[in-house]
Amino acid sequence: MRVYNFSAGPAVLPEEVLKKAASEMTEYGGSGQSVMEMSHRSKEYEAVHDNCAALLREVMGIPDNYKVLFIQGGAHMQFEMVPLNLMVKGKADFVVTGQWAGKAHSEAKKYGTANLIASSKDKTFSYIPELDSASFDKDADFFHICENNTIFGTKFKSLPETGNVPLVSDMSSCILSEPVDVSKYGLIYACAQKNMGPSGVTIVIIREDLIRDLSDTKFPTMLQYKVYDDNNSLYNTPPTYSIYMCGLVLEWVKNNGGLAAMKVKNEKKAAILYDAIDNSKMFSNPVNKPDRSLMNVTFVTGNEDLDKKFIAGAKAAGLVNLGGHRSVGGMRASIYNAMPVEGVQALVDFMKKFEEENA
């Protein structure tokens, strides 16, 4: 029996997507092969590859002057690639709202000046700092945010006004969760394994004027966006099966009403869970209310032993991966697109029962 999986990533995928993948595992369409076995230079695979990119364009409404790239190495590789490719003048602005935002900031220092515009570290990243655009460097190469903070359960509800400075957003844990206006960004990146598919592929959506020719530099070839763009992300063998799976998930998103419908469902799920926390005497959510994430809901009892008992009890009840990130402890329920309302309801029911039994 399948469990309700609240993992922050890799994370739950739609069961019907998994069933479709299983049914096509030994023979995809009329090809007589698994997608996994297809030459990446074959027409059959090219169709899978291009279909995934086209679906992402359609579902997110990506304008024509943006390119979609498939890259390996996770968001961590983007912590390197963004400054390596985008730092022309050698300076960029960063808002540090959590561990990954902090890592993006510190890695960028290898490539130039990485200004810290604001941080919420003073209160364990439990809020999104208010930003004064007067403090932004009008001449920076880019302005970086981590839009949804997976570990701490916060999200930017409005975007910084960066003017002509390209906004770069790590959307790893909120991509596809609601509609976005891609034209407001210079570059969006997201590892697939939260809301889009399995690990092993990262999506980069980049405004084409930001793609620089670095072929005369000593930068690693595999870290240059232009190499991916020039070759339709087929410079070398891409992670073909991961891309195929993302295509299946995107098809599922499209067939279920697209991002507008995802948003409605995600708001409903989040409301059920936050209401349960707010109405509880045992559980509390440490996040500044207006900054609460739709995707990652953190909560604590205030007692570490009780937290552990809750996590173990929930697991026994088929509600798994509810432990908070190893750096912060407590509980975290990641409720991505593929988590059904029933899963959140089951969690809330378990929380009530646990509270009654452990009051």
Next chain:
Amino acid sequence: MRVYNFSAGPAVLPEEVLKKAASEMTEYGGSGQSVMEMSHRSKEYEAVHDNCAALLREVMGIPDNYKVLFIQGGAHMQFEMVPLNLMVKGKADFVVTGQWAGKAHSEAKKYGTANLIASSKDKTFSYIPELDSASFDKDADFFHICENNTIFGTKFKSLPETGNVPLVSDMSSCILSEPVDVSKYGLIYACAQKNMGPSGVTIVIIREDLIRDLSDTKFPTMLQYKVYDDNNSLYNTPPTYSIYMCGLVLEWVKNNGGLAAMKVKNEKKAAILYDAIDNSKMFSNPVNKPDRSLMNVTFVTGNEDLDKKFIAGAKAAGLVNLGGHRSVGGMRASIYNAMPVEGVQALVDFMKKFEEENA
């Protein structure tokens, strides 16, 4: 119906492995989740991850002073990582026996002096050059070869005598095809998608004394072997499903007699195909006989139109991906471990029929 797939990579996988993966797609073991959905920090995934590394160690007989790392980005990323990590004195020796060996050589020039010891470019890489160890740099950081040349169908049948200089081998297209003495190498790398699993993961087997601490340098964190070694290849989310699939393939190799048995079967398949070519008046193999690859068998008719007709006819008969690499044309049959003897026999039968009909 499944075809016989002669793709050079991604390539055919054992049908029973694919069936097992399909049967576990929605629920792996008693976990109630797909492997794809598992948190990479969960005990369930850790067992999958460690099992793959342990099986590789067992099947290849990897000594204890070597580490097994799982890295993204394909062999191309190793063209960067090998010189970046291993060039201490800033010089290395290269033998260029094909396109990928050439790329490894040219990328290394970014990091130091990359000496060209020998090349077989003069005869379209149709042979492995004889090497005079007196010409090797005794003080080099490493000596690099591409052990099996996928595009041209050649293979090193003996290793260069590099003394104390660590031998680095790109084994992408010959790993697991026969037993090897790992202790003769400093570092072995191989992308998975030829003989080990799906694309998206590359195996690095490195002698532990070659792992340098580069944390104080400006080199990209994700390109430092030590970061992978220090974190059991779990510094960030690894390509979990690709690693799981490699584990299933390694289990299959083990259950089918290990590398000694693979070698016997691979020699049998190669003999059937090379004999058919050598006994044909239409087909010929351009490779110097002693240097012929067991894994990638190239052949031509000498007439481009006839080559195309052959490839199209074979495809119609269920023998697919027989076109040579786009850079060389002609035909190439990749006959990795998962290609059954029956597939090679079917190809040979088709070749005979084609020759009769087109004499």
